[in-house]
Amino acid sequence: MTSSSSHSQDTKRLAQTYPEGLRADALMEEDVARSHEIDSTWDGEQFDRSDRAALRRVAGLSTELEDVTEVEYRQLRLERVVLVGVWTSGTVQDAENSLAELAALAETAGALVLDGVIQRRDKPDAATYIGSGKAEELRDVVLHTGADTVICDGELSPGQLIHLEDVVKVKVIDRTALILDIFAQHAKSREGKAQVALAQMQYMLPRLRGWGQSLSRQMGGGKGGGLATRGPGETKIETDRRRIREKMAKMRREIAEMKTGREIKRQERKRHKVPSVAIAGYTNAGKSSLLNRLTGAGVLVENALFATLDPTVRRAETPSGRLYTLADTVGFVRHLPHHLVEAFRSTMEEVGESDLILHVVDGSHPVPEEQLAAVREVIRDVGATDVPEIVVVNKADMADPLVLQRLLRVEKRAIAVSARTGRNIDQLLALIDNELPRPSVEIEALVPYTHGKLVARAHDEGEVISEEHTAEGTLLKVRVHEELAAELTPYAPTPAL
Ligand SMILES: Nc1nc2c(ncn2[C@@H]2O[C@H](COP(=O)(O)OP(=O)(O)OP(=O)(O)O)[C@@H](O)[C@H]2O)c(=O)[nH]1
Numbered sequence: 405m406t407s408s409s410s411h412s413q414d415t416k417r418l419a420q421t422y423p424e425g426l427r428a429d430a431l432m433e434e435d436v437a438r439s440h441e442i443d444s445t446w447d448g449e450q451f452d453r454s455d456r457a458a459l460r461r462v463a464g465l466s467t468e469l470e471d472v473t474e475v476e477y478r479q480l481r482l483e484r485v486v487l488v489g490v491w492t493s494g495t496v497q498d499a500e501n502s503l504a505e506l507a508a509l510a511e512t513a514g515a516l517v518l519d520g521v522i523q524r525r526d527k528p529d530a531a532t533y534i535g536s537g538k539a540e541e542l543r544d545v546v547l548h549t550g551a552d553t554v555i556c557d558g559e560l561s562p563g564q565l566i567h568l569e570d571v572v573k574v575k576v577i578d579r580t581a582l583i584l585d586i587f588a589q590h591a592k593s594r595e596g597k598a599q600v601a602l603a604q605m606q607y608m609l610p611r612l613r614g615w616g617q618s619l620s621r622q623m624g625g626g627k628g629g630g631l632a633t634r635g636p637g638e639t640k641i642e643t644d645r646r647r648i649r650e651k652m653a654k655m656r657r658e659i660a661e662m663k664t665g666r667e668i669k670r671q672e673r674k675r676h677k678v679p680s681v682a683i684a685g686y687t688n689a690g691k692s693s694l695l696n697r698l699t700g701a702g703v704l705v706e707n708a709l710f711a712t713l714d715p716t717v718r719r720a721e722t723p724s725g726r727l728y729t730l731a732d733t734v735g736f737v738r739h740l741p742h743h744l745v746e747a748f749r750s751t752m753e754e755v756g757e758s759d760l761i762l763h764v765v766d767g768s769h770p771v772p773e774e775q776l777a778a779v780r781e782v783i784r785d786v787g788a789t790d791v792p793e794i795v796v797v798n799k800a801d802m803a804d805p806l807v808l809q810r811l812l813r814v815e816k817r818a819i820a821v822s823a824r825t826g827r828n829i830d831q832l833l834a835l836i837d838n839e840l841p842r843p844s845v846e847i848e849a850l851v852p853y854t855h856g857k858l859v860a861r862a863h864d865e866g867e868v869i870s871e872e873h874t875a876e877g878t879l880l881k882v883r884v885h886e887e888l889a890a891e892l893t894p895y896a897p898t899p900a901l
Pocket residue numbers: 685686687688689690691692693694704705706707708709710711712713734735736798799800801802821822823824825
């Protein structure tokens with residue numbers, strides 16, 4: 405093989421990384437075409453896993469590129485991977501846990517992890533992330549294992565990505581791109597997809613230069629392009645940038661509109677004074693499983709990270725019969741790329757406005773404290789520190805009892821449960837009942853039988869202290885929220901003379 409032909413192969417390979425953009429674009433077109441009702445509670449597609457795995461043809465961002473089916477693209481991009489981390493601080497165990505998490509993320513994205521290497525350095529190398537000597541060694545690992553992709557455990561600068569690619573001669577992606585890829589595979593709602601697409605474009609924009617160069621090399625120096633939309637004197641890369649910026653602006657507008665729709669729904673829930681509980685926690689902690697356990701709802705549960713990206717809201721009832729809403733949320737992960745925090749702020753806002761947070765943590769993890777801390781950082785970020793929190797230590801069935809003890813000692817309001825076996829779920833339900841805000845007004849009312857609806861609402865939305873069926877109607881002694889109290893007041897029995 406001559407060096408020039410191997411070079412052109414590499415070039416081609418690099419060019420294939422570009423579908424990041426294709427994908428963002430394709431997702432967007434799809435969104436525009438879709439006309440689902442804007443509804444944050446809509447989760448009708450949580451079940452179609454086969455659909456998610458199925459072949460879907462994605463249209464290109466630029467018509468100059470060959471279309472790549474998603475499956476081909478996936479095989480090209482994330483088939484056989486080698487992981488690389490730079491260990492700058494903490495213990496070797498910390499570094500290994502971090503790489504293990506990266507491996508789990510890579511597998512979630514559909515990759516086969518062949519090997520993982522950690523490099524001890526004071527700080528990542530400015531040029532190649534791991535340093536040029538190590539990069540050569542990494543090249544050997546890549547050759548030896550037959551990997552086609554290297555995934556770095558961090559966020560690399562566009563320059564670092566290019567330099568490292570030049571040495572290892574296969575695609576190099578970073579943790580951010582990996583998380584974005586998983587998000588793109590899993591987002592289901594219109595809003596979720598739009599947010600991911602926007603984050604992908606944002607991530608891609610500054611990185612276009614490197615990939616764009618490879619791209620124009622592949623296309624013969626960009627001479628034969630003849631793209632109709634290209635302005636005078638505009639290079640391919642400039643055209644791409646401009647188009648992406650335009651799309652991003654459009655996308656932001658769309659997201660803002662969707663947000664209004666969700667806001668209205670939320671206000672409605674607020675108005676009805678139904679207390680809301682948000683299930684938050686690290687990815688794969690078992691949030692969706694817990695939601696299922698607590699409500700018997702059929703929400704997708706998968707042993708994969710980020711199985712849930714769209715908020716799912718269910719109605720539930722406390723043991724004492726009070727109604728509340730229970731919302732499943734997207735999982736958190738350490739070092740969540742900043743613009744993803746932004747992109748998913750909307751789901752997290754929901755957490756901030758809830759009356760109670762069930763903070764689920766995986767008790768079978770070696771250091772659940774780290775996950776707790778990472779999630780709390782985000783909770784702080786969205787200003788949700790005032791919301792009461794119950795720490796739900798899940799997977800108690802396979803957790804180390806010592807770890808459970810340790811957690812329960814440190815956390816004030818905590819309970820160890822198993823969503824799988826149902827252990828302690830009753831106690832958790834009682835705890836929720838206890839922690840939900842209590843309706844504030846105590847009132848007596850004699851409700852005529854013609855107004856049975858009011859009685860039913862008192863049961864659902866308030867706490868019935870006593871109930872008596874008299875000749876004139878139902879005599880209620882209840883504790884309810886102000887709005888319902890106002891409706892009951894006309895029926896308050898007149899004091900006996
Ligand atoms: N052993 C055991 N496994 C559990 C328990 N709860 C959940 N799991 C498993 O943990 C995995 C993740 O569960 P999910 O409910 O999807 O977790 P999640 O927090 O919603 O995850 P994301 O939506 O991906 O962030 C699944 O394989 C579950 O079967 C439990 O109590 N015990």
